[in-house]
Amino acid sequence: MDFTISPRVDTLRANIARFVESEILPVEADRAAYDAHGNIRLDRLEPLRAKARSEGLWCLQLRPETGGAGLDKVGMAVCYEEMNRSIFGPVVFNSAAPDDGNMMVLEQAATERQKERWLQPIMEGKVRSAFAMTEPHPGSGSDPSMMLTEARRTGDRYVVRGRKWFITGAADAQHFILIARTSDDPRRGLTAFLFDKDQPGWRIERRIPIMGPEEHGGHCEMVFDDLEIPAENVLLEEGDGLKLTQMRLGPARLTHCMRWLGLAKRSVEIARTYAAERFAFGERLSRRESIRLMLGDLAMQIEVGRLLVMKAAWELDRGNFARKEVSMAKVHVANLLHKAADTAIQINGARGYSADTPLEWIYRYARQARLVDGADEVHKMVLERNLDKEGRDFWQWDVAGD
Template identity: 80%
Template sequence: MEFTLPSRVEDYRTRIARFVEDEILPLEADRGNYDAHENITLEAIAPLREKARTEGLWCLQLKPETGGQGLGKVGMAVCYEEMNRSIFGPVAFNSAAPDDGNMMVLEKVLDQPRQDRWLRPIVEGRVRSAFAMTEPHPGSGSDPSMMQTTATKRGGTYVIEGRKWFITGAEGAQHFILLARTSDDPRNGLTAFLFDADQPGWRIERRIPIMGPEEHGGHCELVFDGLEIPEENRLLNEGDGLRLTQMRLGPARLTHCMRWLGLSKRCVEIAQGYANERFAFGERLAARESVRMMLGDLAMQIEIGRLLVMKAAWELDRGGYARKEVSMAKVHVANLLHRAVDTAIQINGARGYSKDTVLEWIYRYARQARLVDGADEVHRMVLERSLGKHGRHFWRWDVAEGA
């Protein structure tokens, strides 16, 4: 097993770390750069995005011919973790959700002319995108088979009727990936489409208020009442919607974990800094056994999360699906993030609960981690299903040929 990084990946990691330290953290520290939804203002982030592009730190997740850096999932794991030392890091490098996952899947499934139409504007940062799958009850959530939104084919056009909600970034998105039902087949009844925000036949019903800070474009409820999508804007074949969803969500779940590890480390960093400077009852907080145990345990849990993420990234890079590896990483790192920020707030006391640090921001953001892209319970069921299928081989090591 190899745990060293290629020098090229380390070069990217080092340059991203410097960029975050010198360029992004100063903006994060100034509350005047926050918009009404507690994200960085588009005006503040625009010069950083241009500078990241100029320095070759743009779209690390894509192939060079698409406009990226071709780092692969292992390289992304290292660099995404470094990016999210700041709460505003990923968007500066065009590596934030949902654009991140949308770009990766569109790169895989679109031919060159359609990449020029739908993917290139996102890669270049000229437009943003959204992924419209989740629906209100009784529609689909973690179970896509419950999807109620329909796509009825009429000649060379699909007519969309239905409703979606909690669609991240919808209010600011121009290009959408949409999942809709084209038949009652339990495995092949869903189909994926592309549509543009300027097309008629759909609307944003509302921007849903949430507990935490929001991505640009919020989390919206969408209504489709006759949106017409030409057949050429279908993704893959009719009935391949579930396949496309799996292609997108597996890597996207893992990139969430990569970023959450960066936030977890930031929480420890803030907690350590305060514990080292704060005195109580005649000694530094950092000298107290209880505080040292809390920080030591977090250091261990973060390292466990990094290993889980890296194993899943390695499996994806070699062409595997990494279903159980991604599920393990998703559950562990989502819970780790919540624990890390909660511990950091506890160590910081009232300071951590205030807006004098980003801890309360991260705390509110962290609660969604156990829900987005599959709740903890769903991923644990995935793991149990794999355990039931493979038994003791669930834990097997692959053996190199000729070894």
């Protein structure tokens, strides 16, 4: 692939960098701007969102006809990395999970009528959304074939019974995408549905306490007790739930990696600044060999992550599923984020462990990266399965013109 980016993408990147520096980082530094769950307070968020929209930095990942800028995945990689220099960045630009992945899959899979009803309000920032798939044991986690939540058709509607948990953003969401079982067919047994918060027949059982800071709406356990969904609110067709899930989760895993690279770079930035200022035993920390080795290794690992992300983004832009490439990026960048935050805390000492910098926030957040959208071990099994199938061709080069 060509590693140059277009002047348009670079202009967007520069404008995002300026916006983050001048508008978002001062809010991030103000502890009064945080809500009870470690995210930006909504009254501080909305003015930033309005300004980002006015400067043409809103929903860059969506098509122009939807209201976005039409960035491809390579362009998104460049811009998302810049957005997440701040822990508040992605949500300001309406590029944060789960809305980000939900908007992209609705843009791709929904009918025009469904887009108007379900996608446009999310794109406009009027409502938030959630993707309800994961279930408590013995239901589905990384293996969707274990799904227990059922949707039974009755006339022109489906009746849903079951339970979901760790549904990101559910407490604040108005629009939901729900995956439920409609038959026992191993390939076409799942169906994707759209439903609204105000429909009866479901409830949030609890907002699950977690180690790290939370997205708006937390991570919730949901109970469905005869939720009725009209057949017109099926996404794609009955039995296409697994297809819809694959359409959503592959790109969403990669956009996580794009954002995590920004947080890893921010961790290095904070560590380098402190090391350059701090003296110990008559010498700046930045001159000590041990510190230089730490920072040099992180710089290399971040670049490895960027290359993996770009390769996967390029493959997606070419119309491929990029399962191998996304899995490699997901494993590497998730572990890199944790290492970057941990190393930066070590260099900062007690200051890094305090809340005087975002490092402790990033560290707590980073631990989930190795679990969300497929644990490390699941992605490594995917890679081994491809290796077993392809043998030495696992590493083959594509030839131009083929």
